[in-house]
Amino acid sequence: MFTLAEENYLKAIFHLEHELQGEVSTNAIAESIETKPSSVTDMVQKLAEKKLLTYKRYKGVQLTAEGKKVAINIIRKHRLWEVFLVEKLNFHWDEVHEIAEQLEHIQSEELITRLDKFLGSPDFDPHGDPIPDKHGVLKRTEKKLLSEIEKNQQGVCVGVKESSAEFLQYLDKKKISIGTKIKVLGKEFFDGSMIIQVGNEQFFISHIIAENLYVQIQE
Amino acid sequence: MFTLAEENYLKAIFHLEHELQGEVSTNAIAESIETKPSSVTDMVQKLAEKKLLTYKRYKGVQLTAEGKKVAINIIRKHRLWEVFLVEKLNFHWDEVHEIAEQLEHIQSEELITRLDKFLGSPDFDPHGDPIPDKHGVLKRTEKKLLSEIEKNQQGVCVGVKESSAEFLQYLDKKKISIGTKIKVLGKEFFDGSMIIQVGNEQFFISHIIAENLYVQIQE
DNA sequence: TTATATTTTTAGATTAGACTAAAAATAAAA
DNA sequence: TTTTATTTTTAGTCTAATCTAAAAATATAA
Numbered sequence: 001m002f003t004l005a006e007e008n009y010l011k012a013i014f015h016l017e018h019e020l021q022g023e024v025s026t027n028a029i030a031e032s033i034e035t036k037p038s039s040v041t042d043m044v045q046k047l048a049e050k051k052l053l054t055y056k057r058y059k060g061v062q063l064t065a066e067g068k069k070v071a072i073n074i075i076r077k078h079r080l081w082e083v084f085l086v087e088k089l090n091f092h093w094d095e096v097h098e099i100a101e102q103l104e105h106i107q108s109e110e111l112i113t114r115l116d117k118f119l120g121s122p123d124f125d126p127h128g129d130p131i132p133d134k135h136g137v138l139k140r141t142e143k144k145l146l147s148e149i150e151k152n153q154q155g156v157c158v159g160v161k162e163s164s165a166e167f168l169q170y171l172d173k174k175k176i177s178i179g180t181k182i183k184v185l186g187k188e189f190f191d192g193s194m195i196i197q198v199g200n201e202q203f204f205i206s207h208i209i210a211e212n213l214y215v216q217i218q219e
Numbered sequence: 220m221f222t223l224a225e226e227n228y229l230k231a232i233f234h235l236e237h238e239l240q241g242e243v244s245t246n247a248i249a250e251s252i253e254t255k256p257s258s259v260t261d262m263v264q265k266l267a268e269k270k271l272l273t274y275k276r277y278k279g280v281q282l283t284a285e286g287k288k289v290a291i292n293i294i295r296k297h298r299l300w301e302v303f304l305v306e307k308l309n310f311h312w313d314e315v316h317e318i319a320e321q322l323e324h325i326q327s328e329e330l331i332t333r334l335d336k337f338l339g340s341p342d343f344d345p346h347g348d349p350i351p352d353k354h355g356v357l358k359r360t361e362k363k364l365l366s367e368i369e370k371n372q373q374g375v376c377v378g379v380k381e382s383s384a385e386f387l388q389y390l391d392k393k394k395i396s397i398g399t400k401i402k403v404l405g406k407e408f409f410d411g412s413m414i415i416q417v418g419n420e421q422f423f424i425s426h427i428i429a430e431n432l433y434v435q436i437q438e
Numbered sequence: 439t440t441a442t443a444t445t446t447t448t449a450g451a452t453t454a455g456a457c458t459a460a461a462a463a464t465a466a467a468a
Numbered sequence: 469t470t471t472t473a474t475t476t477t478t479a480g481t482c483t484a485a486t487c488t489a490a491a492a493a494t495a496t497a498a
Contacts, residue, residue, distance in 0.1 A: 005454080005456095026476055036457060057463085089333040089337055099330055106318070111318055257486090277446055277493060
């Protein structure tokens with residue numbers, strides 16, 4: 001249906017639309033996909049021809065409904081495969097991204113339908129990101145960044161914003177994973193750092209960390 | 220490591236070396252891969268540069284040890300994925316080829332190691348073809364074509380030579396699958412057709428069928 | 439053994455996707 | 469509002485993999 005490159009552009013643009021709230025620039029796409037802006041211009045014109053996005057010279061792009069549908073389907077496949085890799089093949093959550101990046105391009109509706117069933121139709125991937133259902137609908141949750149919660153409140157870790165291997169390994173070292181209870185014992189307003197409690201341990205975390213961890217607040 | 224096209228050429232040549240016992244011609248490759256002979260010449264020269272096969276103009280090609288290693292690894296991946304699709308996702312044996320054809324190109328040693336373990340290190344795929352181990356070694360079995368066995372002998376179906384969806388569906392209709400006992404009740408020397416017994420049913424099969432079914436003889 | 443047919447290779451084009459370098463448009467600063 | 473800087477596009481190349489058409493080598497037949 002679509003080439004590998006086309007799928008990767010659509011996926012990247014979809015993610016950028018959410019991060020940047022709207023207008024996605026040529027440079028932003030180039031950076032996210034690790035290519036040159038001139039290459040992006042070419043591809044974007046091709047995708048506009050195919051009605052997957054709208055494009056005005058010098059004005060950035062916006063996915064059409066069709067483009068979004070394609071992108072969401074790739075994201076669905078990516079996240080289902082991540083669940084498979086972690087739940088069934090016992091990969092660690094910091095090892096699955098690159099492999100899922102390849103698996104997401106396998107073409108077979110039936111395969112994904114069956115994989116989803118095999119995995120018990122999971123709602124979230126191993127990093128806590130929601131898995132769109134076959135109609136593209138996401139399970140919404142009340143989640144906040146850890147950095148947004150107040151002193152003495154506590155929450156359960158439900159996901160990560162950044163999911164680089166480095167960050168995930170840091171979390172492992174601190175014994176934080178999805179489902180872990182985290183209580184904010186103190187918050188430094190100057191630099192946003194925090195003292196938190198995880199299990200019996202209490203320790204310091206920087207703002208960068210707190211800004212990349214999603215929690216669901218508990219009473 | 221290798222491009223998709225390169226991998227497909229190596230795999231096709233490997234299979235042809237076995238079917239044709241040795242020398243593989245440009246035309247044979249072109250036919251098997253559904254491309255033009257001129258394209259094959261180009262690619263074959265490229266693969267020769269990379270020492271994956273030896274090539275003499277007008278004389279056909281032969282895989283080097285390295286080329287065989289690569290080909291066998293792709294076949295290993297293909298067959299392991301087929302087992303996954305049938306055993307875990309409940310696909311039928313006539314539906315898995317095209318999907319495995321894509322999955323075989325996913326690059327990750329670790330993935331295959333874990334998949335193999337998850338599946339219980341199977342020796343054969345759903346069509347009865349042997350799965351090379353990680354060193355490329357195949358489990359050998361004493362198998363014969365059904366067409367080669369004598370009247371009143373019986374055997375267990377252990378594989379198929381041809382594995383097109385059409386042939387597999389024919390076998391299903393006749394209730395023949397891997398593990399099925401087959402007894403030869405009669406054999407017509409003129410056209411090689413047979414009367415066989417499968418379960419309680421007795422029926423006629425043509426030579427074409429008997430020539431594409433592998434059995435292991437039983438006393 | 440010459441003539442004919444088949445197979446294989448070469449030469450030249452094409453397409454997707456990327457790149458560099460330079461030009462054009464837009465945005466920011468003086 | 470000019471000038472300067474940044475972003476984006478265009479124009480022209482490049483590589484992988486394919487193709488067509490024609491030439492060259494090999495195989496087959498008279």
